[in-house]
Amino acid sequence: MEITQKSTSPPIACSACFADHGLRLNAEQIGLEETSACPNCGTTDSRKLTNDALIALAHRFFVWGSLHSCEYGAAPQIQFNEHQKTSIDVSPELASDIKVFERLLGIGFFLYGPRLWMIGEVEPLKELQNRHTQKNVVDRILHDFPTRTIGSDYHFYRIRNKPSNPAEPLQYDSPPDSTVGKGRFDSSDLPVLYASPDLQICVHECRVTAEDELYVATLTPNTSTSLRLLDLSALLKDEQGTEFESLDMAIHMLFLAGKHSYEITRAIATAACIAGFDGIIYPSYFSLLRLGVMPFETTYGISHRQIPQYQKYEQAKSIPNLAIFGRPIEQGVLSVQCINRLIMSRVEYNFHFGPSQVSTDGEWTKL
Ligand SMILES: [Zn+2]
Incomplete structure (x- = not known):
């Protein structure tokens, strides 16, 4: 409100x-x-x-x-x-x-x-949690969400804490094999580079503290390449049916959930990689905290995501993060434009x- x-x-x-x-x-x-x-x-x-x-x-x-x-x-x-x-x-x-x-x-x-959809009674979300029905919904996700292409005019950031050689661009590539498989999208055979165009979100996601020795790399697609990304941060307008059947609501809830949702998001990433996407744009878990807004806003029990006059505002509540498949710096898909030290000078929390x-x-x- x-x-x-x-x-x-x-x-x-x-x-x-x-x-x-x-x-x-x-x-x-x-x-x-x-x-x-x-x-x-x-x-x-x-x-x-x-x-x-x-x-x-x-x-x-x-x-x-x-x-x-x-x-x-x-x-x-x-x-x-x-x-x-x-x-x-x-x-x-x-x-x-x-x-x-x-x-x-x-x-x-x-x-x-x-209303029960608010607490996860959303059909596509339930189907995603069931191994037998998961694939159908993953296929729908790949089909229904828009593709977004980004070129060398698009900048985003990746933060590292205590890299062994801060000036070396490869230090900002996807993590090594030994640590792959712990994040939202990466699995043992799919390393993923996580980055965001919003530096505040990067700092949040890395859960940095004042003692950390931080460096930030400014990344961009190589001039000769453009990246084809599956945009899961988009709000799906014109869906038929209620929140209970909504694929948009399923994805919205998936990215506001914690680590128990990672098995599903990893399945989506693997399918997107096989389908030829270079990566995924997804709403940050910290989007709502960053903007200070209440999750799952409703009017008379109807989600604002389903009410046309609120959809622009709802879309603005989603801060995009990037997950790029493979080792894009080593593979020459991304270039490191600049590396800087990052010094935490002030932290402020808002609460009520x-x-x-x-x-x-x-x-x-x-x-
Ligand atoms: Zn008074």
Whole structure:
């Protein structure tokens, strides 16, 4: 949910209206500095919230803040709307805070039973997890997703920590045979060079620390070659059917999943290599963290990926990574344009808060 505070709409609450410390900090992030007295609690030196900002705060704290990740997919455990009365119990610190939202916005909070696609009940995704049905879906992926060709005007980056000879271009090629088979796409007979046009993503993916000795190579396809890549970061528009049958949703969930999904992504890579692709463009696992957006956004339980007016925004949420097959530097497919040292000068994390537990019938559930 986008937070837009129109300066013309008057404040109706403020950060000092709340007792829960995390909620208060969220309200400070969203609220605007203003010295007028809060119409709800009378405080002057607090950050003020308009009606829209208060709705955004409820969403960020209770909905996004109760997001539960499954093996594939994720769904919020709490929702709110104007039609229901509050049917959950929260911790004592939050009990008075929740009344502020109820009174000022006329909303109630309740436990949310997600639509099952949100937690991985997506047919093509289930077929990918079954060895007997996997091949059919992999063939559809190769057929339905677009091919993208990149030439020597396209730059991307690869980071190495403590390479033995930092100035040597081959040090930035795919890892040696002894370490192949541990990543998202590589397997014992298919080495893969991982890179990204987004340097922030490279740093994230390498999980670097301040003590690391880092070097970055700027890579580009050789002037004489262009690379033919299967673009799995594309959003498949015009799909027939719902999220439950959606190949687009299956791929979207696959790349937001952890290591348990690698067996499937390796099968896709092997098939793409056999089909003559030079590599794969795929959405980074860290795309959403990099952009600070909530995964699996929905309106009335319908994925925004399926709603035409949201599709451009949804596509923009996917930051592309590259997986190039083989040893492309040694093979002369990629050239190393430049090698630099990379020094970490500043790291910043953005975060927000959610409730720690919820109850409907005296049984407390941790969130
Ligand atoms: Zn207030």
